[in-house]
Amino acid sequence: MQERAARTHRALILAAAEEFDRLGYEGASLARISRGARASMGALTFHFATKSDLAAAVRAAGRESVAPVVRSALGGTRAPLEELAELTFTLVRLLEHDVVARATARLERERPRGGTSLALEWVPALRLLLERASAAGQLRPGVLPETAAVLLTLLIEGAWAEIGRGRTAGVAPGRVWELVLHGVSGGADK
Template structure:
């Protein structure tokens, strides 16, 4: 039992160290030697748990995806409107990206190593389902396609991932919670519209400029 617990602690330390490396430097830039040094283990211990760099990266993706899944899976059960749940999804995913290097690493590795794993599987299908519900309940304009709203959500998540990685490299750039709430304010601005009602709201180009 003691040996098993020690092995599990070693594996967890290696995953965390690998996530820090891969979050900052990507798959190709990450060093297994630096990972071992960060985790405080030998290369032999690393290869015992993860025989190849690919296996280590896959484990980081799986760990980050699992963390997101655990955080968002109960959101559909809450007593909120579909769009309220989508907003909470954005807060939750954005918060994880800012506070958890394993989640950030999973996001980066999903792009670099696809199709080895995709962290968006933990939240994008659920978000798409909630947005489709919002449309069916009349919360969205009929002219909007739910797929386009889902794409907007994914774009915002990509933006906060980049912002979170920059903040991790330069912690003095501001509080993570402020950045997450800024993201949600952007979502709210788009959701409720950026223009006012009235004569000045017509932002269409002149007739001669229209295609």
């Protein structure tokens, strides 16, 4: 793709993300997206033949925004539970601040069968970090990495649902994390 075309492609994805995040799939207007990207409708349909193609491109971009966060956590050198805390907080912050990730989550809520789930990017990483934590003796005796991974998955999904509704929890995430950490590891002192 030529540089100008690539720039238009990216601008369209960003404008589409804004629109899907705000109004959902059905509410999104292709005319407004093309205006938002300062592109013609012709350019939009050249890059994305249908609204469904555009939504799929936004979802692919959303997965790409999660991938480096996950790689960084898996490649980190700190204790597994610290990497896990960092990954969890970053995933929640990403939804708060990255419109492409937020649009991806909304599209996925609305059209579960419209593409690969974002969870496929980060759930395996949670499991892997918890298995490492278990191997490093960081988990309480009897706590299975699998169970802790489900707990964290539900928490992250729950935080995303709240963010999607424009609600914020109103409690410092660090305090909530301390409860989770105590449940999983027996305390922050490990």
